[in-house]
Amino acid sequence: xxxxxxxxxxxxxxxxxxxxxxxxxxxxxxxxxxxxxxxxxxxxxxxxxxxxxxxxxxxxxxxxxxxxxxxxxxxxxxxxxxxxxxxxxxxxxxxxxxxxxxxxxxxxxxxxxxxxxxxxxxxxxxxxxxxxxxxxxxxxxxxxxxxxxxxxxxxxxxxxxxxxxxxxxxxxxxxxxxxxxxxxxxxxxxxxxxxxxxxxxxxxxxxxxxxxxxxxxxxxxxxxxxxxxxxxxxxxxxxxxxxxxxxxxxxxxxxxxxxxxxxxxxxxxxxxxxxxxxxxxxxxxxxxxxxxxxxxxxxxxxxxxxxxxxxxxxxxxxxxxxxxxxxxxxxxxxxxxxxxxxxxxxxxx
Amino acid sequence: xxxxxxxxxxxxxxxxxxxxxxxxxxxxxxxxxxxxxxxxxxxxxxxxxxxxxxxxxxxxxxxxxxxxxxxxxxxxxxxxxxxxxxxxxxxxxxxxxxxxxxxxxxxxxxxxxxxxxxxxxxxxxxxxxxxxxxxxxxxxxxxxxxxxxxxxxxxxxxxxxxxxx
Numbered sequence: 001x002x003x004x005x006x007x008x009x010x011x012x013x014x015x016x017x018x019x020x021x022x023x024x025x026x027x028x029x030x031x032x033x034x035x036x037x038x039x040x041x042x043x044x045x046x047x048x049x050x051x052x053x054x055x056x057x058x059x060x061x062x063x064x065x066x067x068x069x070x071x072x073x074x075x076x077x078x079x080x081x082x083x084x085x086x087x088x089x090x091x092x093x094x095x096x097x098x099x100x101x102x103x104x105x106x107x108x109x110x111x112x113x114x115x116x117x118x119x120x121x122x123x124x125x126x127x128x129x130x131x132x133x134x135x136x137x138x139x140x141x142x143x144x145x146x147x148x149x150x151x152x153x154x155x156x157x158x159x160x161x162x163x164x165x166x167x168x169x170x171x172x173x174x175x176x177x178x179x180x181x182x183x184x185x186x187x188x189x190x191x192x193x194x195x196x197x198x199x200x201x202x203x204x205x206x207x208x209x210x211x212x213x214x215x216x217x218x219x220x221x222x223x224x225x226x227x228x229x230x231x232x233x234x235x236x237x238x239x240x241x242x243x244x245x246x247x248x249x250x251x252x253x254x255x256x257x258x259x260x261x262x263x264x265x266x267x268x269x270x271x272x273x274x275x276x277x278x279x280x281x282x283x284x285x286x287x288x289x290x291x292x293x294x295x296x297x298x299x300x301x302x303x304x305x306x307x308x309x310x311x312x313x314x315x316x317x318x319x320x321x322x323x324x325x326x327x328x329x330x331x332x333x334x335x336x337x338x339x340x341x342x343x344x345x346x347x348x349x
Numbered sequence: 350x351x352x353x354x355x356x357x358x359x360x361x362x363x364x365x366x367x368x369x370x371x372x373x374x375x376x377x378x379x380x381x382x383x384x385x386x387x388x389x390x391x392x393x394x395x396x397x398x399x400x401x402x403x404x405x406x407x408x409x410x411x412x413x414x415x416x417x418x419x420x421x422x423x424x425x426x427x428x429x430x431x432x433x434x435x436x437x438x439x440x441x442x443x444x445x446x447x448x449x450x451x452x453x454x455x456x457x458x459x460x461x462x463x464x465x466x467x468x469x470x471x472x473x474x475x476x477x478x479x480x481x482x483x484x485x486x487x488x489x490x491x492x493x494x495x496x497x498x499x500x501x502x503x504x505x506x507x508x509x510x511x512x513x514x
Contacts, residue, residue, distance in 0.1 A: 033435060038419045042433040118431070144464065152463050153435035156470045158449070159458030161435040165449050168438075170460035205362075227455020283350060 003080055003323075006069070011087060011126070011314075012108030015307065019130040021297040022248045023241070024177040024217065024310060026128075028135040028234075030143055031162045031171035032121040035151040039163040040100060040116040048100030051120050055113065058149035059104060062142070073101035079328070082319035088126070090114055111142055118163050119171075121146070130241060132174055132234045140230075159226060169226025174234050176241045177206075181216045181294040182251030185266065192247055193218075200224055201240060206286075215286035215313060220244065252298065267295035275346045279332075280339040285316045289342075303349040312345060352377035416440040468508070476505050 033039060034054065038047050052072065059065040073081060073094065081095040084103060094101045094117045102115040114122040123146070125139035153161040160171035167173070183189040193203045206217040220241060222233045255263045270291025274280075280288075293309045295301040314320060321337050322329050329337060352359045352375060359375035415422040417440070421433030426441060438445060450456050462470055479502045486495040 035435065036418075038434045039432060041429070041431050042419060042421055140461070143461075147463055147465055151465060154463050154466045154470070155435075155438065155458070156462075156473065157457060158438060159460060160463075161438055163431045165430075165432070165445060166452050168449060169453065169455075169458045172460070224453045224455075226449065226453035226458055229460045 003071075003076075003083065006087070006105075006109065012110045012128070015128045019242075019245055020128065020306065022178055022180060022182075022245045023130045024128075024179055025126055026130055026132045026135045027175045027177070028125045028132065028139040029173045029175075030121075030123040030139055031119040031160065031167045031173075032123065032143070032146075032150075033153040033161055033163070034120050035153045037120065037153070039118075040120060041118060041163055043100075043116075045100060048116050052100070052102050052115055054150060055102070055104070055115050055121065055146075058146045061149050062145040064106075065145075068104045068106055070104040071102060073097060073103070074099060079319050079322055083323055086314055086317040086319050091117060091122075093117055111138060113142070113146075119167070121150075130176060130238070130245075132176065132238050132241075136172075136174070136230060136234055166223075167225050170228070170230050170233065172225055172230050172233060173221050174237050175219045175221035176237065178218045178220060178241070178244060178248070179216060179290065179293060180218055180244070180248050181290050182248045182255060184216050185255060185263070186251040188247065188251055192244060196220060196240060196244065199240065201237065214283060216290040217286075217313075252294075256298065263298070264300070267291050267298070267300055271295065271301065271346070274342045276343070277339045279335045280316075280342065281335055282316055282318070282338065285338055285342065286313070289313055289316070301349070304346075308345065312342065315341060350375050352380055354380040414440065472505050472508050476502055479505065 034051060037043070037051065040048060040051070043051075056070070059068055059070070071080075071084075076084075081090070084090045085092060085095045087109065089105055089109060089112050090101075090103055091114065094103070094114050097117070100116045103112060104115070105112040110126050112124050112126075114124070123139055123142055125135045125142070127135040127138070155161055159169040160167075162168050162171055180189060180192075183192055196203050200223050202219075202221050202223050204219045204221070206214050206219070220237065222237055224233070270288040274285075274288050274292060289309060289312055292301065292304065293306065296304050296306045296309060315324070316338050318329075318334055321334050321341070324341075325337055350359045350362070351357070355377060357377035357379070360378050361376045361381040362374070413423070416433055416437045418436040419434035421437055421440075423441065426432060426437065432438065432441070446456065479498055483495055483498045483502065486492075486498055
């Protein structure tokens, strides 16, 4: 199966969606394991293979199963695995694991299943903008379809049994990716992050667990998975995210009213450097693209589409740059190509 | 991004919230290790909670316990915070129960039930409930009622078998 099928397009979750200014995407992930089967981290290669084969068979029996693209991690090289990671389709853990792991992904990249990651099955559903309910419905539908062929490890007391007790119960992690430059510029991000953390939700950076908030991107997700229904978890997260969005919008309004010059300067400088730099590290690019995205949201850059900026957020990463170049690039060469990619995009805009 | 301690390129970036202040920490591989951070496995709440559990170790015979199905030893499970197989939940229930409660502030699942599991799980809990009623009826010497409950249990068992096919 060829990875180019994915690269010719962008993910369907980068289309436009509700609250799309501050919200990039909504995601629901379900952890599932096969009944009577050792968890991937403790299992032998034979077990990994058996699980993979069972999932392949399960996909044969679902409605649009044949449309899903799938790869075993060991048939991909490290660059290809990194590419899938950069597109948020696999975790860093699966990208590194190589042996036994695999991925199924729908052609629009909105639904996927990681096989033999920490759990046998990590099903994910991505939606553009704030659409947690829809993401949950899509995830549940795929879950129901797979379950027709697979028997899950389940206990009436602890729910879906997972390799890590922190996921037990619903096995569900719902998250929203937020772009919060207004709260950063007004230096109000700390109290907001702190308040969100206090009510049992987790705030993480762009790449999830242990990552920093590059590009002013934050992921907010539920921490608790047991003792609440899926819809309760989603509705709490939804409410809190709406409040954070309100804070972000207010921060942007205040910037516009009281610090208009500073705001224009911030966005103008981001645009200027992106349009003319000859060398650009990914860290710098993410920060400046954040300024550009804010400019688009505030109506200051009418010729630029937000979705195009969101795509750049993915295309500037090392594996994507090297894939487009068709060869391995040194970090310095990547900085050149990254700057070039962004300059070309902004030309005439 | 440079390491906060030395001039090397930082490979670990942590965002921590301490006393309401968000702090970013950047460390190179060497200094991350010095801080006890394993680059390949992010610190999770499980590790912290299982670590806390270490303080109150159980009786000696429990320490050498391992899962009869997958062979995971208690020591291994404590070290990684990850279980070996679904059966480990039964094997290590004694110490898991507290950790699960601390993590989730709950110990009973009320979310989705697999359709396949659904009938049997629901019937199982129904039978458990009826058996309790049966014991109570017999204790009161209400044999007429007990016979009725027995019939219900048998019907539920038939239903459970029907659900399997």
